[in-house]
Amino acid sequence: MILHDFDYFRPATIAQALSLLEANPDSCCLLGGGTDLIVRLKQGRLTPKIVIDLKELNLSGLSFASNDVCKIGALTTLRDIEISPEIASNYPALHEAVTHMASKQIRSRATIGGNLCNAAPSADTAPPLLVYEASLVAESPSADKVNQNKKTKPVSIRRNISIRQFFNGPGLNSLNQNEILTEVLLPLLPARTGSTYLKLRRTEKDIAIVGVAALITLDSQGTHCIDAKIALGAVASTPVRASAAEELLRGRPLTDEILNMAAKAALLDAKPIDDFRASARYRRDMIKELTLRALRTATSRAESSNKGGEDKMLHTINVEVNGEKYVLEVTSKETLLKMLRQRLNLTGTKEGCGTGDCGACTVIMNGRPVNSCLVLACETDGSKITTIEGLVKNGRLHPLQESFINEGSVQCGFCSPGMIMSAKALLDEHPDPTEDEILTAIAGNLCRCTGYLKIIKAVKTAARKMEEA
Amino acid sequence: MTEYNILGKPIPRLDSRSKVTGETKHLNDITRQRRSCRGRSC
Numbered sequence: 001m002i003l004h005d006f007d008y009f010r011p012a013t014i015a016q017a018l019s020l021l022e023a024n025p026d027s028c029c030l031l032g033g034g035t036d037l038i039v040r041l042k043q044g045r046l047t048p049k050i051v052i053d054l055k056e057l058n059l060s061g062l063s064f065a066s067n068d069v070c071k072i073g074a075l076t077t078l079r080d081i082e083i084s085p086e087i088a089s090n091y092p093a094l095h096e097a098v099t100h101m102a103s104k105q106i107r108s109r110a111t112i113g114g115n116l117c118n119a120a121p122s123a124d125t126a127p128p129l130l131v132y133e134a135s136l137v138a139e140s141p142s143a144d145k146v147n148q149n150k151k152t153k154p155v156s157i158r159r160n161i162s163i164r165q166f167f168n169g170p171g172l173n174s175l176n177q178n179e180i181l182t183e184v185l186l187p188l189l190p191a192r193t194g195s196t197y198l199k200l201r202r203t204e205k206d207i208a209i210v211g212v213a214a215l216i217t218l219d220s221q222g223t224h225c226i227d228a229k230i231a232l233g234a235v236a237s238t239p240v241r242a243s244a245a246e247e248l249l250r251g252r253p254l255t256d257e258i259l260n261m262a263a264k265a266a267l268l269d270a271k272p273i274d275d276f277r278a279s280a281r282y283r284r285d286m287i288k289e290l291t292l293r294a295l296r297t298a299t300s301r302a303e304s305s306n307k308g309g310e311d312k313m314l315h316t317i318n319v320e321v322n323g324e325k326y327v328l329e330v331t332s333k334e335t336l337l338k339m340l341r342q343r344l345n346l347t348g349t350k351e352g353c354g355t356g357d358c359g360a361c362t363v364i365m366n367g368r369p370v371n372s373c374l375v376l377a378c379e380t381d382g383s384k385i386t387t388i389e390g391l392v393k394n395g396r397l398h399p400l401q402e403s404f405i406n407e408g409s410v411q412c413g414f415c416s417p418g419m420i421m422s423a424k425a426l427l428d429e430h431p432d433p434t435e436d437e438i439l440t441a442i443a444g445n446l447c448r449c450t451g452y453l454k455i456i457k458a459v460k461t462a463a464r465k466m467e468e469a
Numbered sequence: 470m471t472e473y474n475i476l477g478k479p480i481p482r483l484d485s486r487s488k489v490t491g492e493t494k495h496l497n498d499i500t501r502q503r504r505s506c507r508g509r510s511c
Contacts, residue, residue, distance in 0.1 A: 347498035348491015388491035401489040405481045413488030414495060 001042040010053040015155040017052055017180060018141040024050050025177050031055075032075055032114035035106050059113070059182055062087065070186040074113025078125075079104070081112060091186060092301070093128035093197040093213045100124070103205045113181045116166065119173045119238065120207070126167070126239035127213035128197050129184065130231035134163045137183035138175055160185075167238035190227070192218040194301025198290045199233075202277065208234040209278045210286045212266075214294035216254070216302045225249045225299075230262070230291060235270040235283055242266040245291065254299050263292035317381040321346070322390030330377040337361045337372040339380075340387060348388035348417045352446070359445030362418035363387045369425035371444070388417035391424065399462040399469075400424055407458040411449040419445045423459045432463055 011017040021028055027049035031037055040046040059075035062084050070090065072081065078098040081087055088095040101107060101115075101124045115125045116136065139156040159179070166174050175181060189195075195215040199208045211233030219226050228249035230242040245265035252258050272283035314329045321344060330339060340346045340363070349372060352360035356371040363372045364386040391398040400420050403409075410416050419442060426433055426441035433441070438459050439452075447455065487493045 341498075342500075346491070347494065350495065351497065388489075392490055397486075397490070401486075404489045405485040408479060408482065408485075410482065410485040410488045413484070413493055416488050417491045420489060 003038075003041050004044070004047055006041075006048055007050045008053065009050060010056050012056050013155070014057055014139060014180070014182070015141070017054060017057060018139065018156055018178065020050070020052055021180065022141050022178050028052060030117075030180065032111040032117075033077060033109035035102070035110040036114060036118050054180070057182075060111070068188045070188075072112055072184040072186065074116075074181045074183060075111045076113075078102075078107040078110050078112065078115070082107060090189065091128065091132060091195070093131060093195040093215065094125065094186075097124040097128045097197040097199070097211075097213070100199050100201070100204075106205075112184055116184070117173055117175065117181055119167050119169070119171050121170055121236060121238055122208045122211065122234035123239060124197070124199060124208060124211055124233065126163070127211050127231035127233045128195070129163045129186075130239060130241055131195060131213045131215040131229040132186050132189070133229070134187075135185045136161045136163060136166055136181055137185065138179040139182050140176060140179045158182075164241065169237050189215075190217050192220070192222065192302050192305055193227075194298040194303070194305060196294050196297040196301065198294045198297075200286050200290060206277075210234055210272075210283055210290055211239075212287065212290040212294045214291065214298040216249075216295065216298040218254075218299075218302045222303055223253055225252055225254050228262070228295075230266055230294070232266065232270055232287060232291075235272040235287055237271070240269050242269040242291070244268040249295075254295075259292055259295045259299075262295060263288045266291040315378040315381075317378060319380050319382070320384045322386060328377070332376070332378060334377040335373055336363070336365075336370075336375040336377050336380055336385070339377040340372060340385075346387050346389050350414055350417060352414070352418075356444075357446070358415070358418075359422060359442075360415055360418045362421040362445065364421055364425050364428075367425070367428065369422050369444075386421070386424075388421060391420070398424070399465045400427070400459070403458040403462040403465065404455075407454050407461060409450055409454040409458040415445055415447045419447065419455060423455075423462070426459070427463055427466065431467060433459070435460070 009020055011020060029037060029046055029048040029051050031051050031053045054075055059073040061073045061076055063071040064086055078101055081094065082098045112125050115123050138159045138161055142155060142157055161174060168174055193215065197213040199211045201208055213231045215229040216225055217227035228246045230245050231239060232242055233239045245262040248262045248265050266287055267284055270287050272280040274280045313332050317328050317330055319326050319328065328343060337349060337351055340349050349363055350360035351373065352358035354373050356374045359371065361372045362369050366383050391401060400423050404416060404420060422442050422445050430437055435456065438456050
């Protein structure tokens with residue numbers, strides 16, 4: 001593929017770029033990342049006399065300096081947006097959109113401004129920006145020539161365009177011929193807001209068959225929706241907001257029934273076409289399904305963003321662990337297992353299934369073996385807990401620990417602490433257990449490598465030794 | 470016939486002691502400071 005002849009300019013200031021653009025209104029192309037432009041030049045679909053490279057203009061980068069707005073330079077690459085932790089946490093729909101665009105090579109060059117100005121109906125950055133109600137900054141030459149000569153100039157005139165007014169049709173945007181898109185402004189989102197972008201595509205680097213962005217803001221009780229925004233890509237001549245569906249959600253509790261109604265209503269704003277990627281009928285089905293899924297995700301994100309510091313209840317508990325007394329401040333949802341492992345750093349107690357099936361987390365609480373993964377830390381107020389770390393007395397191993405070593409009852413060692421604690425609880429109650437009693441005692445402890453025979457033998461040996469002593 | 474001291478006899482595994490005392494660090498017993506996305510090779 002051969003490029004036709006053109007002149008390449010790389011202006012150093014926005015004023016120079018704008019005057020070049022104004023001097024050559026019909027024969028100019030602006031170069032951002034070039035991932036679309038250079039393809040079109042090669043295909044002969046565009047034959048400009050002049051290509052103006054905007055990369056010297058300092059239009060790339062993200063800024064969160066101001067409290068109520070996030071500024072993204074128009075020349076910021078998709079890759080830079082993708083790896084921004086601030087974008088990922090504050091504007092997850094945009095993060096998800098850029099993460100699934102094209103390939104890594106393309107994302108390293110392609111820019112957000114380029115994606116918007118190309119105005120493809122399937123542009124992935126558009127639906128997220130539509131639900132965030134971004135505004136775009138376009139700059140044009142200062143009309144006042146006299147003023148410019150005096151050098152008291154504003155070099156250019158800035159115009160804010162709402163993202164909803166930006167797309168005019170496939171490949172058509174609302175910039176004037178003498179304007180350059182320079183910034184994307186994202187407003188700060190209210191509290192209890194969740195958002196997401198879902199994209200259906202045939203292969204990883206394909207463009208969207210259907211793209212859906214959703215944003216939900218919940219009221220202070222977290223029960224009703226105070227704001228909802230839905231935007232669809234690749235299903236109309238431009239990326240569109242699904243206003244009818246949004247209207248259904250505002251002020252309502254977000255039950256499954258209402259989410260389903262909204263998903264259906266999203267179709268009212270879509271006019272999908274048949275093409276080689278998908279039929280219109282399939283697209284309609286997928287709009288419904290993706291809208292439903294996006295609404296669910298956005299809602300659950302809005303709910304979890306609600307769980308900030310203010311709702312956290314702290315409980316003060318007095319607990320004795322391995323003979324030492326502790327006064328701890330624990331949260332309601334903290335388990336005894338988490339408390340032992342994370343607060344007291346007693347990692348000998350293992351976390352396996354988390355649902356009381358494997359017994360790896362067994363500790364002795366007030367003389368009885370319990371699965372510490374199923375005990376809330378606040379429930380242990382006033383209790384005595386013994387963990388595997390509490391069995392060694394004056395540097396001497398417990399007879400059970402010795403017999404586990406000598407009988408070869410340990411391999412990976414993940415079940416051993418829990419197994420030993422179950423066995424200790426047994427021996428404390430029955431110093432001379434039968435084999436059946438041993439089997440019953442360790443029935444709640446799973447071992448996946450050693451097998452149980454050597455473990456049973458070790459318990460028997462330990463019982464005998466303790467009797468003798 | 471020579472009598473062997475080790476061959477043919479069971480001997481305790483070297484790592485068993487730290488496993489039965491809970492000292493062994495299994496993979497999920499190790500905590501590291503969470504790194505930002507920039508640190509990851511994503």
